[in-house]
Amino acid sequence: MKELLRVTGLKKYFPVLKGLFKKKIGEIKAVDGIDFTIGQGEIFGMVGESGSGKSTAGRAAIRLIEPTAGHIEFAGKDFSSLNKENLREFRKEIQMVFQDPYSSLNPRKTIGDSIGEALVYYGMINTHQEKIERVSEILEKVGLNSDIMSRYPHEFSGGQQQRICIGRAIATKPKLIICDEAVSALDVSVRAQILNIFSTLSQEMNLSYLFISHDLSVVRYLCDRILVLYLGQMMETARTEELFTNPKHPYTQALLSASPKKHPDEQKQRILLKGEIPDPMHPPSGCPFRTRCPYAREECKEPPPLREFLDSKGALHSYRCILS
Ligand SMILES: Nc1ncnc2c1ncn2[C@@H]1O[C@H](COP(=O)(O)OP(=O)(O)O)[C@@H](O)[C@H]1O
Ligand SMILES: [Mg+2]
Numbered sequence: 001m002k003e004l005l006r007v008t009g010l011k012k013y014f015p016v017l018k019g020l021f022k023k024k025i026g027e028i029k030a031v032d033g034i035d036f037t038i039g040q041g042e043i044f045g046m047v048g049e050s051g052s053g054k055s056t057a058g059r060a061a062i063r064l065i066e067p068t069a070g071h072i073e074f075a076g077k078d079f080s081s082l083n084k085e086n087l088r089e090f091r092k093e094i095q096m097v098f099q100d101p102y103s104s105l106n107p108r109k110t111i112g113d114s115i116g117e118a119l120v121y122y123g124m125i126n127t128h129q130e131k132i133e134r135v136s137e138i139l140e141k142v143g144l145n146s147d148i149m150s151r152y153p154h155e156f157s158g159g160q161q162q163r164i165c166i167g168r169a170i171a172t173k174p175k176l177i178i179c180d181e182a183v184s185a186l187d188v189s190v191r192a193q194i195l196n197i198f199s200t201l202s203q204e205m206n207l208s209y210l211f212i213s214h215d216l217s218v219v220r221y222l223c224d225r226i227l228v229l230y231l232g233q234m235m236e237t238a239r240t241e242e243l244f245t246n247p248k249h250p251y252t253q254a255l256l257s258a259s260p261k262k263h264p265d266e267q268k269q270r271i272l273l274k275g276e277i278p279d280p281m282h283p284p285s286g287c288p289f290r291t292r293c294p295y296a297r298e299e300c301k302e303p304p305p306l307r308e309f310l311d312s313k314g315a316l317h318s319y320r321c322i323l324s
Contacts, residue, residue, distance in 0.1 A: 001039035001040060001042060002039060002040045003037050003039055003040070003073075003076075004040045004042070004074065004176060004208050005036075005073070005208070006037045006071075006073040007035060007036050007037070007061050007070060007071075007072050008035050008070060008071040009033050009034075009069060009070045009071060010031055010033065010034050010035070010057065010061060010067055010069070010070035010072070011029070011031055011033050011068040011070055012031040012053075012056050012057070012067050012068050013027045013028065013029050013030070013032075013068045014027060014028045014030055027281070028280045029231075029280065029283065030053045030057075030280065031056050031057045031060055031232045032053075032231070032232035032233050033069075033232075034229070034232070034233065034234045036227050036234070036237065038208050038209075039208065039224075041203075041206040042208050042209075042224050043198075043199075043202055043208070043209045043211055043222055043223045043224050044208070044209065044210050044223060044225050044226075044227070045211045045212075045222070045240070046058065046211070046212045046213075046219075046226070046229055047212075047213060047214065047215075047216055047219050047226060047227075047228055048228060048229035048230055048255075049214060049230075049277055050277075051280065052229045052231060052232070052277065053231065054180070054212045054213075054214075054229055055180050056232075057212075057229065057232075058178045058180055058210055058212050061178075061210065062074075062079075062094050062096075062176075062178060063080075063082075064096070074093070074094070074176075092118065092122045092172035092174065093172075093174050094174055094175070094176045094177075095170070095172065095174045095178070096169065096179075096180065097165050097178070097180070097182045098165070098181070098182065099180060099181035099182065099184050099185050101153075101158060101162040101165045102153060102154070102158070102161050104165055105164060105165065105168075106153075107153055107154060108152075109152075109153075110150050110151060110152060111135075111148050111149055111150075111152070112131070112149035114153070114164065115135045115138055115167050115171050116135050116171070117168075118168070118171050119134055119135075124172065132149070135149055135167075135171075138170060139167055141201065142163040142164070142166050142197055142201075143193070143197060144164070144167070158186055158187075158190065159186055159187070159193065162182065162183070162190075163197065166194075166198070166201070170201060173205065176208045176209070176210065177208075177209050178209070178210045178212070179209055179210070179211045179212060179213075180212045181213055181214070182211075182213075183195060183213070183215075183218060184215060191218070195218065198211075198222060211223055215259075216255060216256065216259040217260060220240055223240050224239065224240060225237065225238065225239050225240060225315075226238065226239075226240050226243050228243070228249065228251060228252045228255065230277075230289050231277060231280060231283050231288035231289075232283075232288075234318075234320065235249045235289065235319060235320060236248060236251070236252045236317075236319035236320075237316075237317070237318050238311065238315070238316075238317040238318070238319075239311060239313065239315045239317070242311040242312075242313070242317055243317075244256065246311070246317070248307070248317070248319045248321065248323070249319045249320070250271060250289065250293045250321065250323070251289045251292075252319075253271050254271050254273035254292075255273065257271055257272065258273050272294075273292065284301075286299075286300050286302045286303055287300045287303070287304045287320070287321065287322075300322060303320075304320045304321050304322050305322065306318060306320050307320070307324060
């Protein structure tokens with residue numbers, strides 16, 4: 001599989017300011033040095049509890065917010081050093097779909113204008129007729145009737161609104177879409193339909209996704225590979241099936257045991273996830289998970305080793321833990 005996105009050493013620190021003079025009293029290491037790659041047409045999942053840094057990682061990886069550090073390559077080009085002007089050209093190659101479709105649509109714009117806007121902006125269409133044709137095609141792709149073009153977002157259900165947002169995201173024929181909790185607010189029945197749309201579009205358009213979700217069953221259904229994030233750090237990365245059948249990191253095991261199981265064998269892995277994520281301003285030294293880990297020992301106060309091996313299908317499985 002050809003590589004589309006390569007992210008190395010990505011960090012995003014937010015300063016914590018206090019008082020009238022906005023004195024910096026500390027920082028939140030929302031993303032603290034993560035590496036990942038996404039192949040062309042690959043669906044790459046990122047999971048972790050709320051506050052683990054998923055949204056920040058997704059935004060920083062495409063420079064929607066400026067990373068504190070890190071190197072980003074997109075389609076073989078150095079993306080981290082692009083200036084604003086060149087970044088704009090790349091913007092049509094990368095789109096986002098968010099959790100709340102209604103708030104990401106302009107309530108005063110018709111569906112046709114919302115979807116057609118980027119096509120006009122990037123000069124991808126020249127006439128009104130072209131716009132209508134292209135928007136109709138897009139609406140059809142996301143399972144909506146083209147006669148809704150002149151209607152407004154509030155006239156639609158949450159699931160339909162999310163279809164519209166997906167339509168808007170694919171309008172410029174991007175290579176990569178970042179989906180940040182894109183199905184988390186939807187009813188279970190609608191969720192399955194939207195996941196199917198994502199899956200079909202990926203195949204039809206050779207589209208890659210960075211699919212961010214706190215919900216393991218969602219990433220399991222859709223993703224080819226998954227990265228497990230905790231307090232801004234990578235705990236484990238593996239192929240989806242490998243991660244679910246052979247989780248190595250205690251945090252992954254704990255997440256899996258908190259989510260409904262698909263197979264009785266998964267029971268073996270059950271460990272309980274106790275307590276809350278620590279204060280991100282004062283994360284534990286060494287392994288960030290050690291304060292909640294049932295296997296924690298003295299050595300865990302030091303940064304854990306990165307362990308890597310090839311799984312039964314020959315794909316890389318990596319995790320950071322003293323356990324082997
Ligand atoms: N703009 C910001 N300013 C300060 N802290 C932030 C900002 N955005 C996120 N954070 C903090 O960074 C951490 C990770 O947040 P986020 O990336 O939203 O996690 P997730 O998406 O996994 O829930 C949290 O502790 C959050 O409070
Ligand atoms: Mg988030």
